[in-house]
Amino acid sequence: MERATILTRIGYILWMGNERNKPAWKRELADLIRLAVPVVLSELGWMAQGVVDTIMVGRLGPDAIGAVALGNAVFYTPSLFGIGLLLGLDTAVSQAYGRRDYDDCHRWLAQGIYLALAITPALMTLVFLASFGFARFGITGVVAAPAAGYLRMLIWSLPPLLIYGASRRYLQGVGHVKVITLTYVLANLLNWGGNWALIYGHLGLPAMGVRGSALSTVIARVGMAVALMGFAWRYERKRGHPLFRHWAGPQVEKIRELIRLGLPAAGQITLEVGAWNAATLAAGWLTPIALATHQIAINYASITYMVPLGVSSAAAVSVGHAIGAGDKARARRAGWMALAIGTAFMVLAGVVFLVAPRPLIELYTSDPRVLAVGPSLLWIAAAFQIFDGVQTISTGGLRGLGETRVPMFANLIGYWILGLPLGLILCFVMKWGIYGMWIGLTLALIVISSILLRRWYVDSERISFESRAQQ
Numbered sequence: 001m002e003r004a005t006i007l008t009r010i011g012y013i014l015w016m017g018n019e020r021n022k023p024a025w026k027r028e029l030a031d032l033i034r035l036a037v038p039v040v041l042s043e044l045g046w047m048a049q050g051v052v053d054t055i056m057v058g059r060l061g062p063d064a065i066g067a068v069a070l071g072n073a074v075f076y077t078p079s080l081f082g083i084g085l086l087l088g089l090d091t092a093v094s095q096a097y098g099r100r101d102y103d104d105c106h107r108w109l110a111q112g113i114y115l116a117l118a119i120t121p122a123l124m125t126l127v128f129l130a131s132f133g134f135a136r137f138g139i140t141g142v143v144a145a146p147a148a149g150y151l152r153m154l155i156w157s158l159p160p161l162l163i164y165g166a167s168r169r170y171l172q173g174v175g176h177v178k179v180i181t182l183t184y185v186l187a188n189l190l191n192w193g194g195n196w197a198l199i200y201g202h203l204g205l206p207a208m209g210v211r212g213s214a215l216s217t218v219i220a221r222v223g224m225a226v227a228l229m230g231f232a233w234r235y236e237r238k239r240g241h242p243l244f245r246h247w248a249g250p251q252v253e254k255i256r257e258l259i260r261l262g263l264p265a266a267g268q269i270t271l272e273v274g275a276w277n278a279a280t281l282a283a284g285w286l287t288p289i290a291l292a293t294h295q296i297a298i299n300y301a302s303i304t305y306m307v308p309l310g311v312s313s314a315a316a317v318s319v320g321h322a323i324g325a326g327d328k329a330r331a332r333r334a335g336w337m338a339l340a341i342g343t344a345f346m347v348l349a350g351v352v353f354l355v356a357p358r359p360l361i362e363l364y365t366s367d368p369r370v371l372a373v374g375p376s377l378l379w380i381a382a383a384f385q386i387f388d389g390v391q392t393i394s395t396g397g398l399r400g401l402g403e404t405r406v407p408m409f410a411n412l413i414g415y416w417i418l419g420l421p422l423g424l425i426l427c428f429v430m431k432w433g434i435y436g437m438w439i440g441l442t443l444a445l446i447v448i449s450s451i452l453l454r455r456w457y458v459d460s461e462r463i464s465f466e467s468r469a470q471q
Helices: 002-021 024-056 062-085 088-098 102-130 141-173 178-200 210-239 252-284 288-324 328-355 357-362 368-401 405-429 434-470
Strands: none
Touching (some): 024 062, 024 210, 024 288, 024 328, 062 102, 062 141, 062 210, 062 252, 088 141, 088 252, 088 368, 102 141, 102 210, 141 288, 252 288, 252 368, 328 357, 328 434, 368 405, 368 434
């Protein structure tokens, strides 16, 4: 027994020596991947909620798919603005953690929760009022009525969603990310079962149709908020830094700093998601088939987008940790390594969209009208995969540095000044239909990725220069 213990210790010492002898970039790449993988899985879990809703209502027909698409489109623009307002926690918590100021991490979480609660009533009111607007925008009645019912039920998921958002940013900032993945796995299982029971009336429950799908999502998101706050409390108690022992009251200066960092980030997300949701509304002006096909294709593009989005969050945290520790050169390496990982994945995703578009569409529906249109949309999606990955990860790297304004302006120019107007012209004036809309959005992604990659290059060079000047 003693010999085994000695050998184990020798092996551990040798392994640690090996780790220390590795080049810095290899250690940092391993750390980035360990952080990124759970975050990527969490982003996929977030996306899976909408995918589950779409798949589970699929048996109700294209009208139901379109209703869920429109309901989610309207809901996510204001709700993601709220989540975006909390993205300042990425910078604040990760830099405080890099300084080893754990009490300050707690204080930032408290301010994030206060901010989430403060903005919730306004966002819920906005979503509720928006639910009356589908028919006014020319959406066909067979889609507009169930979309409104779906949205009015989904509105109750906003408070737990924002509390979850603050808790998640805190856990990512302190590098405790595996529990976020676990929470999403459990939430999606709950959502799937809830959809099965509430949409079609199983287990003695009423058949609520698309409203049942929304109610299932509300229940799942309540569970997510409770779980993440519980995990945060358990994690900090084990580390000897009790989360709630000295829970901070509202601190105006810290809330202002979160707003300063988060407002441009929220604007960037709103502009980006709003552009794609505007495209969804435009698809609703075409036909239910065009809308359903658009929604299926955008689901796939969104699934692949979740991977660079997760890597982007990991980049923000890794860059923030390095800045907090005063290691600017490490911050620069973290950003470039994240870009390499995300770009490699998006190349593979584009290849899959090119090679197997029809089988992917058939996972949602066997409707021949949808199958006639869907593959071409996935080919267009394949064309913008790399650009989507680059712009997303560059945004995360810049957020780790505390720069959130440039991504907002890049999205304003790319989507709303160039891409979306061109898409509308190609769709309705040139009569290219839904293909024209997607071509315009592809142009937007090319422009945005070019702007943000250039900005990351300039800022990272400036950081590297400052680091060398100090040495």
